[in-house]
Amino acid sequence: MGDVRRRSAVAIGVTSLVAPLALTLGATPAQAASCTASKGPYxxxxxxxxxxxxxxxxxxxxxxxxxxxxxxxxxxxxxxxxxxxxxxxxxxxxxxKAVGKKPNKAGTCPTNKGRIACVNLTLQLSWIQDGKKLVYGPVPVRTGRNGYETRTGLKKVYWRNIDHVSTIYDVPMPYSQFFDGGQAFHSAGVSMWNPPGSHGCVNMTKATAKKYWSLLKKGDDVYVYGRKPGT
Structure with missing residues (x-):
């Protein structure tokens, strides 16, 4: 009986050593959720x-x-x-996609302000126009999620910082152009369709943010309207 107990104790001791060793050496973690066989409502x-x-x-x-x-x-x-x-x-x-090259067909974004950056929250699109002439866009953007909505109305670019870093979220915000408090146009390293949205800023791809940086200046108008789906 004594030998059996000793062998059991040794076995338990070895097992307790092997388990953490396996984790240390990178044992295979639990597999990610598998592809579902269920059909969805859409x-x-x-x-x-x-x-x-x-x-x-x-x-x-x-x-x-x-x-x-x-x-x-x-x-x-x-x-x-x-x-x-x-x-x-x-x-x-x-x-x-259906908007094509006529994002302001309804004339909602002002055409009497000269150069202006327009943001349609409902369609998550932005563009730059000069009077009735389309200068750039429309391009998909990612605006504020529920509880952090991008504020609507007529605003102006009041500060630009090409290498800005958020002091609130400690994340880089390249090509930042602020138009309403802490809300700004800036580059973001995520898909423009990544849910649920930003913390209020108008996220853009790097290429779009660079283009906006080259086309806008301090004092230019920004008009935000509509309502982001889900907010």
Whole structure:
């Protein structure tokens, strides 16, 4: 009996050493959530958007395509489920594309201010115009999420800082052009369709932020209108 107890104690001791050693050496962590076999409520719409066969049934190929889209745009969980957030992003993309080169067709952004940067929160689009002439855009942007909405109204660029770093969130904000308190146009290293949105700033791709930097100056007008979906 004594030998059995000693062997058991040794075995337990070895096991207790092996477990942390395995973690130290990089044992395989729990696998990420697998691709779902369940169809979502927007299955057909998502299939059509992605150019998949529109049958309303979830296939492994459907799931792979949906998941790739979700991963690219930071939609969580990225398990290939055709849910409301995924379809919401795709539907917004469709609406943005339909605008074409006439973002101010309704004349909502003022045309009597000379050069002005316009931001349509509803469509998550921005552009620069001079009178009725389109100077640049429209381009997709990422504005404030629920609780941190980008404020609407007529404003002016009052401060520019090409290498700004947020003192609140401690994150870089390249090509910052402030137009309302701490809210600014600036480059952001995420997809412009990444939900739920910014903390109030108008996020842009680096290429767009650089273009805005070259086209705008201190004192130029900015007009923000509409309402971001989900706010």
């Amino acid at each position: 299955q057909k719409q998502v299939e059509k958007f992605l150019g998949r066969p529109v049958d309303g049934k979830q296939s492994s190929a459907d799931c792979k395509a949906i998941r790739a889209f979700q991963t690219k745009h930071g939609i969580k969980p990225d398990i290939g489920y055709a849910g409301p957030v995924t379809w919401g992003v795709m539907n917004l993309m469709n609406k943005q």
